[in-house]
Amino acid sequence: MLRLPQHIKGWAMLFMLLIPYHLLLAQSSTTFDLTSPAAIYEPSKKATEMVRVADIPVSYYTGKPNISFPLYEIKCGSLSHKISLNYSGSGGIPVESQGSWAGTGFDIAVGGAIVRTPVGRPDEMTTMGYNDAAGSTGLPLWSTANPTFWLNTLSTCDKKNMGDDRLDMIPDMYYVHFDGQSAKMFFDRTGAVFFTPYKPWKLTGSMTTGFAITIENGTKYEFLDIETSTYDVETLPGDDGSNFTCKTAWFLSRIVSPNRKDTLKFNYTAASFDNFDDLPSETKYTAVPDQPVGCLNQQPPSDNATKTYNHQTSNSFTLTSIVYRSGKVEFNSINDRADINTGDKARLKEISFYSAAGQSYTLIKKIKLNQFYANAAATDVLKKRLFLSNFVELGGTDSLQTSFSYINPDGLPGKNSYSQDHWGYYNGAFNSSLIPVLTDGFIDYAGANRELDSAAMQCGLLSSIIHPTGGVTTFEYEPNAYSFLKGATIYRAQHYDSSAVNATATATTMSGSLPSIYRDTVMVNLPKVPGVLSVTYFLTGIIPTDPQATVEIYDGSFNLVWAAGNSNGTTRTQNISLNKGATYYLVAERVGLNEKCFITLNYRNWNYFTAPALYSKLAGGNRLKRVTTFDGFNHANDEVVRFKYQLNDSISSGYLLDEAKYAGYSYVPYYCTGTPAAKGGDWMMYNRYGNSLVALGRTQGSPIGYSRVVAQYGENAENGTEEFTYTLPGFMDTGGSGYPYIPRTSYDELRGLQIAKRVYDSNGRLLKSSINEWNYNHIAGSPNLRWVWGAKCGVQRVSNTFDGGCPTGPDWSFNIGMYKTFQFWPTLKSTTDSLFDVSTGAGLGIKISYSYDSVNAQITQKDVIGSDNIIESTTYSYPANFTGTAIYDTMVARNMLSEVIEQRITKGGIQIYKEKNNFSFYNGMIAPLSKELIRADQPLENRISFSAYDSRGNLTEQGKSNDLREVYLWGYNGEYPVAKIIGASYSTVSSLVIPANLDAPADDQAIRTEITKVRNALAGKSAQVITLTYSPYGKITSETNAAGLTTFYTFDGLGRQTSVRDHNGMIIKLFDHKIAAGINQ
Known part of the structure; x- marks a missing residue:
């Protein structure tokens, strides 16, 4: 019997993945810019909202509690499509983020897209x-x-x-998301397509006409609404700019069922917008000091700075509706966002859900989204930000409201602010540039503060959810931390260390008690400490403009390397270039008591001290620290979960994939005489950038991954703990850390796989465990590598x-x-689940091992071994195992690869069960024909036959061997079975009813009245008739049994069950749904 699931209440904590590549703004080459990495261009921000969900479910591994509110599930024959409101902003709100049409940090998970990130130039x-x-x-x-x-x-x-x-x-990258499926997609130079993690999907179409992906069950997803973007890139001063136009996204247009009878159609309205508000990329070029002049007395290039602007114009789409045979969903948005200047101004106001009766639609419920603006009074548009205040579910006269509060949303800066840490999160610094403070080892360069600020980084994060029941869930966060950088440990025990401090050395003749002819010589061993060197000097005498005094610097061999001119009786300071690590002599000399002078060398020296142990460092982004759930009545009942991300009491389990790198060297040639002019050499330039030359790696959307996380239940773990461990060590990204800054080779698909989960009681005694082994398939010769x-x-x-x-x-x-x-194609190799005796520590476990078909990515064998050490094996066969048979060859051609045709179970090598599902053609459809099975080591026996299907692919007649036939009548536009008749044929039964009365009934009674025709016609015969009616939510509202007695089920406007009544209307059961009526009651 076909049923819809019961309405899901409350909320569930899920985890999602932002785009795994750090998207750098484009940088064009300039005279000196020979160091920058390949330019990476973003698709429209609307398109990037569609690809946030990861294929591998994210867990405590990233410390991000992404929260999901199921809103609706579309059901259309064999198709289903879930719509939910998801919060994915807990890692932090990037300064330049515009937020989605729902609000900052929130996304509406619906539809899907293939989104391209052009790298360099479009492929x-x-x-x-x-x-x-x-x-x-x-x-x-x-x-x-x-x-x-x-x-x-x-x-x-x-x-x-x-x-x-x-x-x-450099090949472009594509990111695919639809219906909870996600993958990265890329092409080689021959056009061959690859998905990672590996998928047995079939890709057809082209970037010009649109793509179609058929997944392993034969469902087809068509991406035919194509976004194009134009990028105008200009570097000032420097070049004349460049521009190109390419396709950057393909939005999901249609879902087609494997039998090609059911479809979901996604409708859009065109939306064009510009994006001129992103910060420019900045570069500063400085010639390295003390370089020689050119052979024609040319001077090294003077300091230079450029800014590269990337102006993007997108011709995109906004989702307006989803239409299917039993209903539709409408998305009502308005282009009125007050926090967007020239970009996409669409703001989602409400979502309406309709059921279909024939060609007419009836409103089932609405979701209203109520938003507010942070910094609403600001005159600067970019200072404002859209936040979701609450959403309200409305059905009939019933409503449920879920509300949200945030941590200091007004504290966020404008979206064009330079107050950003290395990862793009707000750090509260007063920066006028993104180029950070840097040193080349000799000179300190002033710049921006790009360090993180743990308080500023939390601005705008979700702090609490007020549920319709009056309960409140509160979130507390803390900064990410790590003890490992790219696989290497950073922690150090207590050690002797040093810091650079200012130091001086002075030679002087200033004292009057000195002889009239006096020479003061001071030796300085110049330490190798980064920093600028300078000299401060003063000379005066009876004739201040011509003092009989000198100040000089000599090298270790007493060769003169510097001498001051006349200071005219004033103190002067100038920078000087000396070799660090060498010995120098400062000399101040006078002839006459009234002649005075001094020279001071200003340098940096080491200050040695005992440094405390270094166990971990902080990194950008936030992680979940604590969740508190209040039931709305008594805080004594609060449920607290605290999270620890440690290997032990001192060492963090966090891994940082990359550190930012903002500087590099390039070379500018100079030429001499001749034809052609002979090259004289190269001047070295020190280049500083506002964007990291190394793309900061992400693991499942976070800068940090954690190999071990402990969840403590209760303030002091008085309710026990759960320990999770994940794959992470050994799977660090490689390459790209130096010139010419090629893209990093990512291993993210192999990170964050759960290795173990262990559950302990409040005394730390192990209660149960689940241990996973994985096939990483990452070495040469591995399947699908x-x-x-x-x-x-x-x-x-x-x-x-x-x-x-x-x-x-x-x-x-x-x-x-x-x-x-x-x-990559990581697969689960085995799972071992064990239970333990807390008094003895002894455990009993069961291990399940898996084997796979590497082409079709299906499980071919499952072996289960328990405490008796007897192996129970289940083998699976699929259409690809029955090639040469027309029906199965067609199934393979349609990519219906995951349908299990045959299943065989043995225990101790002896067959104990076997079944086979036979398929056939029905009017162009592929559908089950019969099921054979046996519960012994014997030949198969036919147990049930599927005799007929209607034009929509619904089963209409079936029968067990040597038993009565069962006939099904379908209603509500063919979506639900409304009658089951035992002991009659479909041809007889279907002739007794008017299909239109079943497809578009006025009410439940209309269905019962129509089926009564069948009941009356078959009265006195050995036939039984059972009638079902349904609510717009797909829930059974009445069931009339073979005796003609009806049981009624009632629901409120939101689909929540309210009562069960018998055929006389007497109450069997009542359901009372309590919602908030005042939290203090």
Whole structure:
């Protein structure tokens, strides 16, 4: 019998993934910019909202409690589609985030999209794009032997074109999300598609016409509404700018069931908007001090700064409705956001759910979203932010309100603020740039404070949920912390350390008690400490403009290296360049009592001290510290869960994937005489950037992953604890940490897999455990381990020597890096569940092991072994195992790979059960034909046959072997079975009713009246008739048994059951739903 699930109450804690790549703003090359990584361009912010959910369920691993409120589940035949309101902002609110159309931190999980992040240039761009560039140069494929030999095949023209971005060797990345499914998608140069983690999906279509993905059960998802974006990139001062247009997102347009009879249609309205408010990328260039002048007396380049602006125009879409045969959902939005300047101003006001009766629709319920603006009185649009105040479910006269409060939302800065830490979260600093304070080892450069601030970082986070019952859930957060950086430990025991402090050395003749002719010499051993050196000096005499005094600096061999001019009786200071680690002598000398002078060398020295132990450091983003649940009546009943992210009392279990890097070196050539002019050399430039040259890695959307997390129930774990451990060590991203800053090779699909869960009582005694083993499939030869090669070339030094138009000679310097984008396929190898005796510690366990078909990604065998050490094995066969049979070949062609055809169970090697599900064609559909089974080691026996289906694919007649036939009549637009008749044929029964009266009944009684025709016609015959009616929520409202007696089930406007009554209307059971009537009652 087809039923809809009962309405889900309350809320569930889920976890979701932001886009796993740190999206850097575009940077174009300038005169000095030979160091920057490949430009990565964001799709529209509307599109990125569609791809936040991860395929691997995120858990305590990231410390982020993403909260989900189920709103509705669409049911249409074999299709279902869940709509929910999700909160994913607990890690922190990025300063430049615009928030979704629901409100900051919230998303409406509905529909889906394929979203592309162009890297460098769009792959399809002629000549320059990855497809042509990788093809013309023969970039290796995953199967290429000795792939690095490719580097030897490149000409210097190829290398220069790569360095000048005229050959883009970096493939674009695609992110796919729909119906709870998620994956990264990418293509090699031949157009072959890869999904990671591996999926046995079939991709058809193209980026021009739209894509279709058929998943392993044969359901087809069509992405035909295509977003295009135009990027105008301009660097000032520097270049004339560039622009390109490409397709950046494909929105879900239709879902089609495996039998091709059921569809969900997603309708959109076109939405075009600009994005001009993002902060520019900044770069500052400074010549390294003490470089020689050129051979023609040229001077090194002066300081220079550039800003790169990326103006994006998107032609996108806004979801307006979902239509299906038994109803529709409408999304009512308005373009009135007061916190958006030129971007997408859509604000979601309400969602309406309708049931269909024939061609007419009846409103079932509404979800109203009520929002407010932080900093609502601000005159600056970008200072405001949209937040969700509450949402209200309305059904008939019933309503439920869920409300939210936040941590100091008015404390957030404008979306164009420079007050950002390394990860883009608010840090409360008064910055005028994103280029941080830096040092090149000799000179300290002033800049922005990019360090995190634990209080500022929490601004705007969800602090509490007030539930319709009056209960309150409160969240407390703390900053992320880590003791491991890229797999290496950072913690240190108590140790002897040092810090740089200001120091001086002075030679002077200023004292009057000194002889009239006097020379003061002071030796200085200049330590190797970063910092600027300077000298302060003073000279005067009877004639101040011509004092008989000198101040000088000599090296260790007493060679003069610096001497002061006349200071005219004033104290002066100037920077000086000396070799650190060398010995120098300061000399102050006078002739005459009235002649005076001094010289002071200002430098940095080490101050040694005993440093405390370093166990962990803080990182950007927040993690959950504590959750408190108040029942709305008595705080004595509060339920508290506290979280610890430690390996032990001192060491954090957190891993930071990358540290930001904001500086690098480049080279500017200078030339001498001749034709062509001979190269004289290169000046080294120290470049500082506002964006990290190394993309800060993310693991399931967080900068930090935790290998061990403990949940303590109760303030002092008086209700026990749960311990979780996850895969993380050994799966750090690789490459890309140095010039030419190729993209990092990510292993994120292998991180965060649960290894173990252990449950302890309040005394720390182990109660039960669940241990998982995984097939990581990450070494050469592993099933479904594939990759796409990418490459980037940096031109570190250039010259004016060419041969046949290609660079030649030793004055050119190229640096090429290759990297892989992996397709991984981690699979669960085994699970061992154990229970323990708290008094003895002895345990009993059961282990389940799995084997897989690597092509179709299905379980082929499950082995269970318990305390008796007897193995119970279940083997599974699928359509692909029955090739050569038309029906199963067609199922494979339609990608219906996961349908179990045959199942066999053995125990101790002896068969104890076997079944086979046979399929056949029905009017172009594929549907079950019969089921065979046996509960012994004997041949199969036919147990049930499925005789007929209607045009919608609904089963209409079936029968067990040697038994009466069962017939089903379907109503409500063919969505639900309204009658089951035993002992008659479908042809007989269907001729007794008018289908339109079942498809579009006026009310429940109309269904019962129509089925009464069948009941009366079959009276006196050996037939039984059972009648069912349904609410708009798909819940059974009445059931009339074979004797004609009806039981009634009533529901309120929100689909909550209120009573059960017998055929006389007498109450059997009442349900009373309490909602908040005052928290203090």
